Amino acid sequence: MAFIIQWVTEIVIFLLLAMVIDFLLPSGQMQKYARLAISLILVLIFLNPLFRLFNTDVNQLIQTQAQTFSTEIVKEEALKKSVETKKSEIQATQDAYILEQMVVQMKSHAEERLAQDFTAEIMDITFLFKDEVKDLEHLETVQVSLKEAETVESIEHIDIDLDKPAEEKDEQTNEAIVTYLAELWQLDQDRITIQWEGANE
Structure with a gap:
C-alpha cells in the first residue's frame, strides 16, 4: 500500500x-x-x-x-x-557583387568626359563605409584612383601661363574633376577624394 x-x-x-x-x-x-x-x-x-x-x-x-x-x-x-x-556569407557576397557593378557603371559614365576634358582615366574606385555597413547611408568616402590618359591626337594650341605654379594648376584640375564626379554620381564633394597614379612615388 x-x-x-x-x-x-x-x-x-x-x-x-x-x-x-x-x-x-x-x-x-x-x-x-x-x-x-x-x-x-x-x-x-x-x-x-x-x-x-x-x-x-x-x-x-x-x-x-x-x-x-x-x-x-x-x-x-x-x-x-x-x-x-x-x-551572413551570402549577404557579404551580394554586397561585394553590387559594389563591383557600381564601380563598373560609375567608370563607364565618367570615362568619356574625363578623357576629353581632363586627359584622365579612372584606374580604380574604392568605397569606405562607416561601421562596416555597406549601404549609401553609411558611405563615408569614395576614393578615385586616376592616371594620365594616353592621347595620340595632334597638339593644335598650347597656352603656357608662367604666372601660375604647376601645383596650383594641378589643384584646380583636381577640384574640377571632383566637382564633375560629384555632380555625375550625385554625391557630396567632400565624400570624393582623388589620387593620381604615381603621385607619391
Missing part, C-alpha cells in the same frame, strides 16, 4: 512540475522537445511498478532521456548558428 501511495504522489508531483515547465518555456521547437521529454518521463513513472518487478533502474532511464534531450538542444543551436553564418 505504501508503494502505491508513493507512486501516485510521484505522478502528481511530476504533473505539477511538468505544467510549470510547460508554462515557462517559450513557444517553438524548444517547447516541442520539452513536451516530448516530459511525456516520455511520465510514461516511465507510470511504468515504474513494472520496472520494479523486472529490477530496471528507472533513474538510469530518466538520466539517459535527459541526456538525449540536451543533445537535441545542442544540435538545434548549432544548426541555427550555421544558418546565420551562411546568411
